[in-house]
Amino acid sequence: MNTKPYDLVIFDCDGTLVETEPLANQVYVQLLTELGHQVDTDAYLREFSGVSLPNRLAVTSRKLNWTPPADFIPQFHERLTALTERELRTVPGVEALIESLSVPICVASNGSREEITLRLRLSQLTERFGAAVFSGMEMPHPKPAPDVYLAAAQAFDVPPARCAVIEDSLPGVQAGVRAGMTVYGYAALTDSRLLAEAGAIPFQSMSELQEILK
Secondary structure, three states, X not given: OOOOOOOEEEEOOEOOOEOOHHHHHHHHHHHHHHOOOOOOHHHHHHHHOOOOHHHHHHHHHHHHOOOXXXXXXXXXXXXXXXXXXXXXXXXXXXXXXXHHOOOXXXXXXXXXXXXXXXXXXXXXXXXXXXXXXXXXXXXXOOOOOOHHHHHHHHHOOOXXXXXXXXXXXXXXXXXXXXXXXXXXXXXXOOOHHHHHHOOOEEEOOHHHHHHHXX
């Protein structure tokens, strides 16, 4: 009998399992620079952590009063894939955290299924998750809507109240909270105070979370 307060642990992917947010931001800012827009790299990393590319572009377009060229998204994905294949790393301590869990686990990300699958393969996490992958792009609404988290819970036949979500961004935390799940917020790129205000239980490292989830 499971005596823990959860029956399913749902991991976000980018910034939680693998350190892709800095890579995505690097490519995004580089493309903007090439198109004549100088922006603050660090500010963009904090602002857009966990934000889907369409939403990221919508915000940037309004801020800069600018219309992205038609090939912006394909260029972004092509460059990010190449950079990811060269430089992707797992979040420190996440393998040990996964190994310590005795309940089912899955991934629920705003990325496309192809992106998630690639990142799991490059980080040698594919065997840990198998086919338990849920993409926000395949849902009616991506995070901060709860759709992708609710889909994961339904697939495992676990009530949302028995799910633990591991997130690192405000949109992701909002999605988990709206799904009625317990959310743990990794304070790597997002301030712990903001994570807590959004409804998460903040933590500073995967080893700390491992202790919390014991």
